[in-house]
Amino acid sequence: MIIGIVKETFPGELRAAIVPSAVTRFIKKGFNVLFEPGLGSTLNLADAEYITAGATTASRKDIISKANILLRVRKPSIEEIRQMASGSVHISLLDPFNEKDIVTAMAERGISGISLEMIPRTTLAQKMDTLSSQANLAGYAAVILAAERINKLLPMMMTPAGTISPARVFVIGAGVAGLQAIATAKRLGARVDAFDTRPVVKEQVQSLGAKFVEVDLGETGQTKDGYAKALTPEQLEKQRAVMAKVCAASNIVITTALIFGKKAPVIITRAMIAAMKPGSVIIDMAIESGGNVEGAVLNEEPLINGVRVIGFGNLPSRVCVNASDMFSANLVNFIEHSWNKEKNAFILDPDNELIKGCLITHQGKVLK
Ligand code: NAD
Numbered sequence: 001m002i003i004g005i006v007k008e009t010f011p012g013e014l015r016a017a018i019v020p021s022a023v024t025r026f027i028k029k030g031f032n033v034l035f036e037p038g039l040g041s042t043l044n045l046a047d048a049e050y051i052t053a054g055a056t057t058a059s060r061k062d063i064i065s066k067a068n069i070l071l072r073v074r075k076p077s078i079e080e081i082r083q084m085a086s087g088s089v090h091i092s093l094l095d096p097f098n099e100k101d102i103v104t105a106m107a108e109r110g111i112s113g114i115s116l117e118m119i120p121r122t123t124l125a126q127k128m129d130t131l132s133s134q135a136n137l138a139g140y141a142a143v144i145l146a147a148e149r150i151n152k153l154l155p156m157m158m159t160p161a162g163t164i165s166p167a168r169v170f171v172i173g174a175g176v177a178g179l180q181a182i183a184t185a186k187r188l189g190a191r192v193d194a195f196d197t198r199p200v201v202k203e204q205v206q207s208l209g210a211k212f213v214e215v216d217l218g219e220t221g222q223t224k225d226g227y228a229k230a231l232t233p234e235q236l237e238k239q240r241a242v243m244a245k246v247c248a249a250s251n252i253v254i255t256t257a258l259i260f261g262k263k264a265p266v267i268i269t270r271a272m273i274a275a276m277k278p279g280s281v282i283i284d285m286a287i288e289s290g291g292n293v294e295g296a297v298l299n300e301e302p303l304i305n306g307v308r309v310i311g312f313g314n315l316p317s318r319v320c321v322n323a324s325d326m327f328s329a330n331l332v333n334f335i336e337h338s339w340n341k342e343k344n345a346f347i348l349d350p351d352n353e354l355i356k357g358c359l360i361t362h363q364g365k366v367l368k
Contacts, residue, residue: 004067014320027054086110133326138315139180155189173256255292263290278306
């Protein structure tokens with residue numbers, strides 16, 4: 001059975017789906033591994049390292065047409081889907097709810113399409129969960145970016161010339177990315193406040209040494225999968241009123257608020273930005289899902305009333321070495337999950353609970 005890995009083509013994407021340590025694990029299972037030359041070049045990995053691990057180089061076209069399992073970080077083009085072998089498996093992030101044409105093309109071609117975003121957020125699946133592994137690193141990258149853009153220190157310092165007070169960082173949305181942002185800002189010595197609509201998060205925020213901002217929103221709760229529920233317009237208004245005060249007192253605001261399958265809620269309005277101190281920095285980590293901040297623009301950093309509003313996409317790519325290591329490990333774990341020990345083979349079982357969650361197309365049908 002052939003596993004194929006192609007280079008990413010999306011502008012600015014520096015991650016690779018597979019690193020050499022994963023190749024070693026595939027080869028041990030008896031797979032043949034084909035990879036596109038230069039796969040690890042953005043990670044300073046030479047082709048020789050993949051070859052030493054047991055992989056073979058091939059042209060992109062050959063890899064796509066020959067692979068039984070094709071791996072990549074981002075979604076494929078329709079053209080490349082049509083070059084794939086019928087009955088093969090495609091595993092990547094797919095954004096299936098916004099990419100109907102890709103999903104239809106996969107079904108038409110008879111491809112089993114796995115959407116990594118749809119892997120259930122269960123304990124069993126944690127080691128395959130690319131959303132978590134990448135969001136975690138994005139949380140780190142966001143704080144480092146903010147620290148670089150702001151014109152003051154994060155930690156408190158006592159110097160002969162006087163005491164420097166710590167920067168104030170406010171993290172809105174304390175899921176995987178937000179919690180890592182809190183932890184990173186704390187490590188850098190900032191004073192950190194945080195808020196999330198899921199009440200269970202309060203303890204996690206406090207255990208990282210940050211202060212949880214209290215807002216009386218009434219019933220908020222979470223879905224059975226642990227995701228936040230969308231707030232009512234009245235609740236969102238109440239939230240904004242409290243957030244406005246904390247933003248005005250903060251030097252850095254990092255927003256990560258997402259509602260699964262929906263556009264991100266707008267939490268920071270232009271009026272709230274106008275009340276912030278000039279020189280402050282906002283990082284809108286939800287920008288690729290519509291954004292939490294009015295005026296934020298994808299891949300730009302406008303100054304709004306003296307506040308820098310950063311809307312950079314693909315933050316995990318800024319730490320592409322670790323992001324690729326994590327992504328690659330997630331993929332190996334996913335493939336090993338479908339390893340049938342008796343038959344000593346990879347067998348995708350559409351009735352397996354975990355596979356059921358993320359299998360988008362199979363045997364000519366769109367399943368979700
Ligand atoms: P996410 O990326 O979907 O959302 C980010 C955060 O935004 C969430 O914490 C959410 O509650 C919050 N949010 C939504 N609306 C908000 C608002 N108006 N104001 C402030 N915050 C708002 O979340 P995620 O990081 O993917 O995590 C979602 C859930 O999945 C969490 O409960 C997490 O613990 C859980 N999870 C479980 C596993 C596992 O067990 N395998 C793995 C990862 C995540």
